[in-house]
Amino acid sequence: MQGEESILRRLAELAGNADIFNVDAAGPQGLLINIDGYAASMSRLPFMSWSDWGYKSTVASASDIIASGGKPIAIAYSVGATSVDVLEEVAKGVGEASRDVGAKVYKADSNRSAADAWIDVAVVGTTSRPVTRSGAMPGDIVVQVGYLGYGALAYKIMKSEVSLRDVEEDVIRKIVRPRPHVDAAEAISRYAHASSDNSDGWLVTLNNIASSSGVLISLEEVVMDPQLEGLLTAEESITSWEDYNLAVAVPASSLDEFLKLCGSQCFAVGKVREGRGVEFKGKPLEPRGWSWW
Ligand SMILES: Nc1ncnc2c1ncn2[C@@H]1O[C@H](COP(=O)(O)OP(=O)(O)O)[C@@H](O)[C@H]1O
Numbered sequence: 001m002q003g004e005e006s007i008l009r010r011l012a013e014l015a016g017n018a019d020i021f022n023v024d025a026a027g028p029q030g031l032l033i034n035i036d037g038y039a040a041s042m043s044r045l046p047f048m049s050w051s052d053w054g055y056k057s058t059v060a061s062a063s064d065i066i067a068s069g070g071k072p073i074a075i076a077y078s079v080g081a082t083s084v085d086v087l088e089e090v091a092k093g094v095g096e097a098s099r100d101v102g103a104k105v106y107k108a109d110s111n112r113s114a115a116d117a118w119i120d121v122a123v124v125g126t127t128s129r130p131v132t133r134s135g136a137m138p139g140d141i142v143v144q145v146g147y148l149g150y151g152a153l154a155y156k157i158m159k160s161e162v163s164l165r166d167v168e169e170d171v172i173r174k175i176v177r178p179r180p181h182v183d184a185a186e187a188i189s190r191y192a193h194a195s196s197d198n199s200d201g202w203l204v205t206l207n208n209i210a211s212s213s214g215v216l217i218s219l220e221e222v223v224m225d226p227q228l229e230g231l232l233t234a235e236e237s238i239t240s241w242e243d244y245n246l247a248v249a250v251p252a253s254s255l256d257e258f259l260k261l262c263g264s265q266c267f268a269v270g271k272v273r274e275g276r277g278v279e280f281k282g283k284p285l286e287p288r289g290w291s292w293w
């Protein structure tokens with residue numbers, strides 16, 4: 001099987017822009033655009049309502065804008081579903097997420113689907129300085145914005161390693177309604193050297209920054225949501241995906257200002273060094289995570 005990256009590189013070239021790698025979102029003239037889409041069969045967790053699914057898909061797309069130092073302002077989405085009931089529920093979730101990220105739905109499209117449902121969410125944001133994955137420099141501090149663990153816990157529930165009955169209602173809510181870290185956008189655009197959001201797994205996210213920047217990320221700490229203690233270890237949360245938390249490389253001289261502006265869930269968790277890849281407490285780690293192909 002071909003690696004996902006080589007497939008996507010060929011597609012990007014065919015679509016006329018081979019330069020769109022190493023970024024979460026990009027765009028001309030102070031604008032950033034991102035699109036992410038999903039089939040329900042491959043992304044709606046068994047305990048997710050249709051409105052949760054619309055909500056998560058919207059936060060997922062908006063979080064790439066935020067990671068790139070942008071404020072989401074406008075949303076367009078397209079959905080395919082087997083019934084009007086599903087369309088209504090999805091619209092509700094997309095609407096709620098749009099408000100939570102500070103944006104508005106300006107255009108949408110509905111389609112009838114024979115079986116599986118799907119959604120695509122495009123988000124436009126504004127930025128004074130776009131940040132990519134590729135500017136991290138030795139000496140930078142790695143900041144984790146937002147807790148980890150929700151995706152890893154969802155995976156444990158799906159594998160029946162944790163029973164849904166043992167998980168409190170508000171923890172389930174945190175899994176199905178990921179928190180967008182809108183407050184971090186301004187801090188990122190002002191100070192960050194590199195940044196990316198966690199959709200495919202924390203190690204993959206860190207590795208994307210490390211490989212795009214040609215550096216080593218030396219992680220000392222993984223900050224899991226304290227509410228998940230007893231259900232998941234901090235070590236397990238290192239591969240957690242779909243948490244839509246952010247990895248940001250910040251110059252050491254700007255760390256205090258960055259943290260002041262960044263919001264309540266921002267933690268210095270490691271350092272950027274000369275080298276390649278990602279290590280945790282001195283041990284090199286392979287970037288295990290989610291891949292579609
Ligand atoms: N069908 C496609 N046509 C052109 N480019 C694509 C296509 N699918 C993905 N890409 C590009 O491949 C790169 C990697 O995609 P992906 O792994 O989905 O990353 P991201 O986390 O930025 O969404 C992106 O820059 C994206 O624009």
Ligand SMILES: Cc1ncc(C[n+]2csc(CCOP(=O)(O)OP(=O)(O)O)c2C)c(N)n1
Nearest residue numbers: 036041042043044045060199200241242290
């Ligand atoms: C039923 C089900 N199967 C699998 C998953 C896992 N999963 C689906 S989407 C996804 C994240 C990847 O999403 P995407 O937005 O395509 O990533 P990006 O384009 O930002 O790389 C993961 C881990 C899930 N949530 N639910």
Ligand SMILES: [Mg+2]
Nearest residue numbers: 035036037199
């Ligand atoms: Mg994508």
